[in-house]
Amino acid sequence: MNLQEIANELYRHQQKAEEMEKITLRYDGLTVEDAYQIQRLNIDNALRSGDRLAGWKMGLTSKAKQVSVGVNEPIYGRLLASMELSKSTVHLHGLIHPRLEPEIAFVFNKRLEGPKVTPRDVWLATECVMPAVEIIDSRYKNFSFTLTDVIADNASSAKFLVADQAYSPYQSQWDQIGVVMRKNGEVMQTGTGAAVLGHPVRSVVELVQMIHREALSVEPGMVVLTGGITEAIHLYEGDEVTVLFDGMGELVLEIEAS
Numbered sequence: 394m395n396l397q398e399i400a401n402e403l404y405r406h407q408q409k410a411e412e413m414e415k416i417t418l419r420y421d422g423l424t425v426e427d428a429y430q431i432q433r434l435n436i437d438n439a440l441r442s443g444d445r446l447a448g449w450k451m452g453l454t455s456k457a458k459q460v461s462v463g464v465n466e467p468i469y470g471r472l473l474a475s476m477e478l479s480k481s482t483v484h485l486h487g488l489i490h491p492r493l494e495p496e497i498a499f500v501f502n503k504r505l506e507g508p509k510v511t512p513r514d515v516w517l518a519t520e521c522v523m524p525a526v527e528i529i530d531s532r533y534k535n536f537s538f539t540l541t542d543v544i545a546d547n548a549s550s551a552k553f554l555v556a557d558q559a560y561s562p563y564q565s566q567w568d569q570i571g572v573v574m575r576k577n578g579e580v581m582q583t584g585t586g587a588a589v590l591g592h593p594v595r596s597v598v599e600l601v602q603m604i605h606r607e608a609l610s611v612e613p614g615m616v617v618l619t620g621g622i623t624e625a626i627h628l629y630e631g632d633e634v635t636v637l638f639d640g641m642g643e644l645v646l647e648i649e650a651s
């Protein structure tokens with residue numbers, strides 16, 4: 394099994410926005426470690442083309458998502474600078490079957506590393522916290538995958554947007570933040586920060602411990618998306634999605650064809 398070839402195949406499908414069969418249909422012995430290697434090799438292709446590592450994302454951080462994939466721990470993925478939206482228009486061109494979910498993002502001013510990191514370490518290294526949304530887009534047919542498939546596919550990462558306004562880490566109890574997501578005026582999902590592993594800071598702790606297995610760390614200036622606060626919703630041309638974060642304003646996204 395050639396991990397580089399699998400990574401190249403996933404990269405090509407992501408670049409062309411063409412769905413593919415899940416890789417475990419062909420490689421059933423794939424381990425979680427292999428899958429993270431494929432993820433890294435896939436991202437290395439983007440870095441060689443001039444992209445930049447902007448940070449990390451945590452996925453499968455809610456019980457509901459873990460149950461749907463049949464696992465009991467979260468996963469992580471890499472965020473590239475090219476994934477960050479600078480304005481609130483989402484272009485469907487280049488995406489396969491995108492979905493959107495509200496998240497809380499952390500931005501850091503110190504390195505975070507090691508297997509023993511604590512929530513206190515995370516707060517001391519946090520520059521600010523921001524409301525955010527992630528657009529996930531599995532490269533697999535029907536958004537259907539096993540744990541190793543989705544890890545290799547960079548945890549379905551596609552795009553993300555952080556709010557214009559940043560907040561002090563101490564501004565709020567982030568596990569208590571309520572979120573209401575509407576599509577075309579209709580409430581689609583509601584949730585609170587506690588849906589993310591009990592508290593979004595826990596997600597950062599787990600991320601730092603997990604990437605330590607690859608001898609990696611969260612670097613100053615990086616952003617971390619801590620995980621979906623609600624289920625993700627499908628996006629279609631012409632949709633307007635608003636995500637209201639209690640006391641922290643609203644993100645408004647216009648979904649356009651290209």
Ligand code: 0L1
Nearest residue numbers: 451452453529543548549
């Ligand atoms: O951000 C996420 O929680 C997505 C992780 C991968 C699973 C999915 O695509 O729903």
Ligand code: MG
Nearest residue numbers: 452527620621
């Ligand atoms: Mg997410």
